[in-house]
Amino acid sequence: MSEREAVPATAPEQGSRNLAMRVAAALVLAPSTMAVAYAGGLFWIALVTLVSIGLYLEWLTVVNAARVIRVTVSGSVALAIAGWYLAAGQVNVSLVALAVGFAAVSLLSPDQRGWTAAGFLYAAAALVASVLVRLDQAQGWIALIFVLLVVWVTDIGGYFAGRGIGGPKLWPRVSPKKTWAGAIGGFAGSLVIAAGFAAFGLGKPLPLLLLAAILSIASQLGDLFESSVKRRFGVKDSSHIIPGHGGLMDRLDGFVAAIVLAAIFGILRDGMDGVGRALMIW
Numbered sequence: 080m081s082e083r084e085a086v087p088a089t090a091p092e093q094g095s096r097n098l099a100m101r102v103a104a105a106l107v108l109a110p111s112t113m114a115v116a117y118a119g120g121l122f123w124i125a126l127v128t129l130v131s132i133g134l135y136l137e138w139l140t141v142v143n144a145a146r147v148i149r150v151t152v153s154g155s156v157a158l159a160i161a162g163w164y165l166a167a168g169q170v171n172v173s174l175v176a177l178a179v180g181f182a183a184v185s186l187l188s189p190d191q192r193g194w195t196a197a198g199f200l201y202a203a204a205a206l207v208a209s210v211l212v213r214l215d216q217a218q219g220w221i222a223l224i225f226v227l228l229v230v231w232v233t234d235i236g237g238y239f240a241g242r243g244i245g246g247p248k249l250w251p252r253v254s255p256k257k258t259w260a261g262a263i264g265g266f267a268g269s270l271v272i273a274a275g276f277a278a279f280g281l282g283k284p285l286p287l288l289l290l291a292a293i294l295s296i297a298s299q300l301g302d303l304f305e306s307s308v309k310r311r312f313g314v315k316d317s318s319h320i321i322p323g324h325g326g327l328m329d330r331l332d333g334f335v336a337a338i339v340l341a342a343i344f345g346i347l348r349d350g351m352d353g354v355g356r357a358l359m360i361w
Contacts, residue, residue, distance in 0.1 A: 104321055108321070108330075109231065112126075112227065113224065113227070116213065116220065116223050116224065116227070117220055119213055119219065119220065120166075121166050123209075123210070123213050124162055124165050124166045124210055125162070125166070127162070127205070127206055127209040127210060128158065128159060128161075128162030128163075128165075128206060130205070130327060130331070131158050131162070131202040131203065131205050131206035131209075132155045132158050132159065132202070133320075133327045134198075134201065134202040134205060134327050134328060134331065134335070135151075135154050135155060135158060135198055135199060135201075135202035136151060136155065137317040137318050137326045137327055137328045138194075138197075138198030138201060138202065138308075138317075138328065139151060139154075139195065139198055140317065140318065141308060141309055141312055141314050141317055141328070142191050142194040142195065142198065142308075142312055143191065143312065144188065144190070144191045144194065144195045144198075147187070147188065147189060149187045150184055150187050150188050150195055153180065153183040153184055153187055154180055154183070154184045154195075154198075154199045154202075156180070157176055157177060157179060157180020157181075157183065157184075157199075157203075158177070158180065158199075158202060158203065158206060160173075160176040160180075161173040161174075161176045161177045161180070161203065161206060161207070162206060164176060165206070165207070165210045170207075170210075170211075170351055173207070174207070177203045177207070180199060180203070181196060181199055181200065181203070184196055184199045201335065204335070204339045205331070205334075205335045205338065205339065207342070208335075208338045208339045208341070208342035208343075209223075209338055211342045211345070211346070211351055211354045212226065212338060212341055212342055212345065212354050212355055212358070213355065214351075214352065214354060214355065215352070215353055215354065215355035215356050217355075217356065218355040218356040218358070218359045218360060219354075219355035219356075220355075221276075221281055221355070221359055222341070222345075222354070222355035222356075222358040222359050223355070225272070225276060225281075225282075225287075225290075225291075225358070225359070226294060226334070226337055226338055226341050226358075227334070228272045229269045229272050229273075229291050229294045229295055229298065229337065230294070230295075230298045230333045230334045230337050232265070232268035232269055232271065232272050233265035233266065233268060233269050233295045233298045233299060233333065234265065234298070234302075234333060235265075235268065236261075236264040236265040236266075236267060236268030236269075237257070237261035237262060237264055237265030237268075237299070238261065239264065240258075240260050240261045240263065240264020240265065241256070241257060241258045241260055241261025241264065242261075243260075244258070244260035244261075244264070245258060245260060246258050246259060246260045247259050249261070249262050249303075250303060252310075253303055253306050253307045253310060254302070254303055254306040257302075257303070262299055265295060265298075265299060266292065266295050266296070266299075268295075269291040269292065269294065269295035269298075270288055270291055270292065270295075272291055273287040273288045273290065273291035273292075274287075274288070281359065282359050282360070282361070283361050286361040290341075290344075290358065293340070294337040294340065294341060295337075297333075297336045297337045297340045298333030298334070298336055298337045299333065300336055301332045301333045301334075301335055301336025301337065302332045302333045302336075304332065304336065305317075305328055305329070305332035306332075316329055317329050341354070341358055342354055344357070344358065345357040345358050
């Protein structure tokens with residue numbers, strides 16, 4: 080080994096390398112996700128079904144329950160069946176499949192039953208909400224992109240504001256690196272997205288600003304929730320599937336919280352068939 084190879088990387092070098100990997104992964108994943116979201120239909124439902132299964136399996140790994148094959152298989156099959164019926168337009172049947180899957184996972188789990196069941200609900204909620212927001216042909220694409228951009232900008236703004244400004248920690252016991260400056264920076268970024276949508280005539284300014292603010296807060300709380308689960312079980316990353324980002328849970332924690340809240344709000348306003356419309360038209 081050469082002398083140069085023997086010298087360990089310094090913290091700034093590691094940070095720069097990690098940032099480069101994060102940016103490279105984002106440049107691939109973000110356009111790909113937006114393209115599939117634009118295509119909608121079977122393409123989007125297939126993607127979110129696979130991702131929801133991945134979220135479930137990662138959750139089981141975090142809570143030390145992945146070794147129980149009957150739990151991993153029953154939950155994954157239930158999510159796949161639900162995705163199939165969502166693609167067929169039978170939302171109610173998909174909900175029944177998820178209810179059966181939840182019961183199976185709960186009954187078959189020998190230990191960590193509560194955590195295992197919670198992981199299935201987490202993945203199932205992400206699946207159904209992601210499909211319902213995109214479902215409306217006229218406004219679903221716009222609503223989904225709005226949620227995605229709010230979450231992404233909240234994450235990016237928080238990252239750079241936190242690193243650039245620093246200051247008091249947001250919740251050091253759960254997430255030692257997150258700061259109040261980062262939280263405020265991410266929140267401010269979400270308002271910029273809302274203002275941009277309003278400027279292009281994609282919604283009224285005040286409702287979009289309020290919606291972006293609520294979703295940004297939900298996204299950050301989702302991030303903290305996932306961090307608390309990992310800290311509870313002494314896990315740093317849910318997996319290493321995404322370079323620079325960790326696992327699906329690490330990357331999608333904020334999105335899951337935001338999309339579920341957006342779907343609930345849309346359902347309350349206009350039912351399950353009009354979620355996208357309810358989010359964007361006031």
